[in-house]
Amino acid sequence: MRRLGIRGRLLLLVIAAVATALVVLVVGFNLILDSTLDSSSRDLARSRAGAESSLVRTAGGSLRISDGPDDTASDALIWVFANGRTLEHPRVSTEVNVTARTLETGPSRFADIAAADIRLYSRPILVGGHRAGTVVAGVSLAPYEETRRVTLLASLALGVIVLILVALAARWSLASSLRPVRRMTRQAAAWSDRDLDHRFALGEPHDELTELAATLDGLLDRLAASLRREQRFSAELSHELRTPLARVLAETELALRRDREPADYRDVLELIQGNALQLTRTLDTLLAAARHETGSARGTADSAAVAELALEEIRHLADERHVELDLAAPAQTLRVGVEAELAARILQPVLENAIRYGKSRVRVSITRARGAIRYTVDDDGPGVAAGEEERIFEPGVRGRVGEANGTAGSGLGLSLARRLVESVSGDIEAEPDAAGGRFVVELPAG
Numbered sequence: 001m002r003r004l005g006i007r008g009r010l011l012l013l014v015i016a017a018v019a020t021a022l023v024v025l026v027v028g029f030n031l032i033l034d035s036t037l038d039s040s041s042r043d044l045a046r047s048r049a050g051a052e053s054s055l056v057r058t059a060g061g062s063l064r065i066s067d068g069p070d071d072t073a074s075d076a077l078i079w080v081f082a083n084g085r086t087l088e089h090p091r092v093s094t095e096v097n098v099t100a101r102t103l104e105t106g107p108s109r110f111a112d113i114a115a116a117d118i119r120l121y122s123r124p125i126l127v128g129g130h131r132a133g134t135v136v137a138g139v140s141l142a143p144y145e146e147t148r149r150v151t152l153l154a155s156l157a158l159g160v161i162v163l164i165l166v167a168l169a170a171r172w173s174l175a176s177s178l179r180p181v182r183r184m185t186r187q188a189a190a191w192s193d194r195d196l197d198h199r200f201a202l203g204e205p206h207d208e209l210t211e212l213a214a215t216l217d218g219l220l221d222r223l224a225a226s227l228r229r230e231q232r233f234s235a236e237l238s239h240e241l242r243t244p245l246a247r248v249l250a251e252t253e254l255a256l257r258r259d260r261e262p263a264d265y266r267d268v269l270e271l272i273q274g275n276a277l278q279l280t281r282t283l284d285t286l287l288a289a290a291r292h293e294t295g296s297a298r299g300t301a302d303s304a305a306v307a308e309l310a311l312e313e314i315r316h317l318a319d320e321r322h323v324e325l326d327l328a329a330p331a332q333t334l335r336v337g338v339e340a341e342l343a344a345r346i347l348q349p350v351l352e353n354a355i356r357y358g359k360s361r362v363r364v365s366i367t368r369a370r371g372a373i374r375y376t377v378d379d380d381g382p383g384v385a386a387g388e389e390e391r392i393f394e395p396g397v398r399g400r401v402g403e404a405n406g407t408a409g410s411g412l413g414l415s416l417a418r419r420l421v422e423s424v425s426g427d428i429e430a431e432p433d434a435a436g437g438r439f440v441v442e443l444p445a446g
Helices: 001-052 096-103 140-192 208-256 261-293 303-313 317-323 342-359 400-405 413-421
Strands: 056-059 062-063 077-082 085-088 110-113 118-127 132-142 322-326 359-367 370-379 429-430 435-442
Touching: 001 077, 001 118, 001 132, 001 140, 056 208, 062 077, 062 085, 077 096, 077 118, 096 110, 096 118, 110 132, 140 208, 208 261, 303 322, 303 342, 303 359, 303 370, 317 322, 317 342, 322 370, 322 429, 342 359, 342 413, 342 435, 413 429, 413 435
Parallel strands: 322 359
Antiparallel strands: 056 062, 077 085, 077 132, 110 118, 118 132, 359 370, 370 435, 429 435
């Protein structure tokens, strides 16, 4: 059955259902016809016996038969018996006569003679309340049997013809109905390999076909979004790894230009080690984010310690730009349901952004709101331009203020922060109405 495919299985199901229905109809029709013909032959035998009884007269205590049209009927099968005598009988075989004679006595009843295809019916003749004789009427069953046979053959032939027509119609209908599905499936497969921007776009679903198209469009949307996330992840990973790698290359190149004292080489190695540790922390952060996305167990950390760790990572940038860093720790310990390294990596791009755009001060405050730990990062810079609250989180986008001021940066930091915070079921947003720049990062409480 699996080799037939869905169209073959549906076709077999339709043929089986129609064949079953036709068998039931043909059998039922023939049973009803058989019952009707049987009743008709019995009624005809009764009517013939009644008609013959009306022709029987009593004269001088004996029975006599008046002349009537049935006397000359070539197909009339009539017997009249009176006190052991046969007053009338047709020209039939001995078997039929013997059977008719057995009906002379007893109540009215039927008797079938299978060899001669004849049905007999007896009717007593009563005179003065006493039985004076018996009329036996016969009916040939040959016409009825012929009718049954012809009707059975005709109904079977009609059923076969109907079954063939239904099978052909079902085959054509199923092929026509499933052809668009096959075409859409192949198109979706081709688009998923080469171009994820194509869509069927059949509008609101109103039948099975448009519902399938909407489902495939949604699947292609998810594939396209997944591909974009992977591309963005590659760009973010490059962004995170580029700076420490550049420092390592610069320090090694500078150290190899000329011979140096052992203490100088030690300083270079310490710088290289620091940048290697930063690379390790970055990779560990990305791995932690991947574990969160796959539903693995999550750790917890102190919210203030997370902020201090993030500030320590970007303190050198604050010193270079002469920006003061201020942490407003909460009065009581608040824990986030995220590993410390990952939480710090989420805050770090936001803090770097605040330092790049701030003039002299960046402040981090920690509060608890709606079951989450909220980090609010404020700076005294120009802030986020209206209408760019979401755009600045797109990869490679720096915003009009940064482009106008020529602020350094690749525009991938905030994109990475949003990716990481969404991986832990958190949120990050910019508030353009604040005095200066303000970003709010919410992490799940631990």
